[in-house]
Amino acid sequence: MAVIHELKCFGTQTGEGNPALVLLEGAQDIAERQAFAAQSGVSACVFVDRGDKQAAYVLDYFYPHARSPLCLHATLAAARVLLEQRTQPLTVRTAMRGQLLELSQAGDDVFISLRHQPAPSPELPPGLVQQLLNDEALELASAPVVASVGSPKLLLEVRDSATLLGLRPDLARITQWGKEHGVNGCYVWCRRADGHLEGRNFNHLDPAAEDAATGVAAGALTAHLQSALLIYQGSHLGQPCMIRTRLVQDTIQIGGAAEFAHHNRA
Numbered sequence: 001m002a003v004i005h006e007l008k009c010f011g012t013q014t015g016e017g018n019p020a021l022v023l024l025e026g027a028q029d030i031a032e033r034q035a036f037a038a039q040s041g042v043s044a045c046v047f048v049d050r051g052d053k054q055a056a057y058v059l060d061y062f063y064p065h066a067r068s069p070l071c072l073h074a075t076l077a078a079a080r081v082l083l084e085q086r087t088q089p090l091t092v093r094t095a096m097r098g099q100l101l102e103l104s105q106a107g108d109d110v111f112i113s114l115r116h117q118p119a120p121s122p123e124l125p126p127g128l129v130q131q132l133l134n135d136e137a138l139e140l141a142s143a144p145v146v147a148s149v150g151s152p153k154l155l156l157e158v159r160d161s162a163t164l165l166g167l168r169p170d171l172a173r174i175t176q177w178g179k180e181h182g183v184n185g186c187y188v189w190c191r192r193a194d195g196h197l198e199g200r201n202f203n204h205l206d207p208a209a210e211d212a213a214t215g216v217a218a219g220a221l222t223a224h225l226q227s228a229l230l231i232y233q234g235s236h237l238g239q240p241c242m243i244r245t246r247l248v249q250d251t252i253q254i255g256g257a258a259e260f261a262h263h264n265r266a
Contacts, residue, residue: 002024009073022048040064119148135167
């Protein structure tokens with residue numbers, strides 16, 4: 001029987017954050033894992049399997065609607081569990097694409113180190129973004145771009161928080177466009193008055209499933225802007241989150257809080 005840990009990740013305060021389940025010693029096949037994730041009631045599950053000499057563990061990610069090549073808030077949760085009895089960084093591998101990740105701790109935060117990954121370069125014709133975001137009058141603050149640290153995102157900068165929070169995108173069109181071009185949704189972001197960033201992720205057909213914190217998008221944005229960032233997300237969902245990123249030469253580090261909500265749900 002799997003040992004199941006429930007954690008909240010990237011929260012700005014104790015008890016807050018994006019929930020994830022970490023499952024250890026679970027031998028389910030892919031279909032069983034997907035069924036479990038669909039019934040889990042949380043935004044992401046990560047199944048932790050034994051690795052090899054190069055990577056101590058393999059992480060297999062599932063959202064309620066699909067298996068994923070990479071989910072960083074679930075990775076953050078797994079890192080907190082796997083580093084409980086360790087002081088040294090730990091190398092793991094993703095199940096779908098074999099991407100190597102380094103997990104480490106710095107004070108109360110957990111960090112994931114990874115590298116910029118190749119991303120699709122789809123044509124972005126005039127009017128496409130307005131169609132995806134369901135706003136014909138929308139003006140972007142910078143040119144749209146696709147970037148990736150393992151799960152490609154279409155990055156769209158809008159002018160302010162009011163515009164960001166007022167978006168009611170065409171989720172079905174975003175999903176269809178993403179499937180056609182190998183892009184995992186849109187990450188819409190803006191620059192706040194305090195110099196930090198704020199974002200929203202659109203990668204689900206159900207508006208109620210909007211992500212409270214999207215680490216892969218924060219990583220993609222860091223790769224695109226070539227800068228360390230502090231990104232806020234999820235406050236309008238009642239789950240305020242904060243993601244810290246750092247840039248160390250060609251390595252991107254994505255981190256934040258990860259705390260146990262329930263130590264074992266098995």
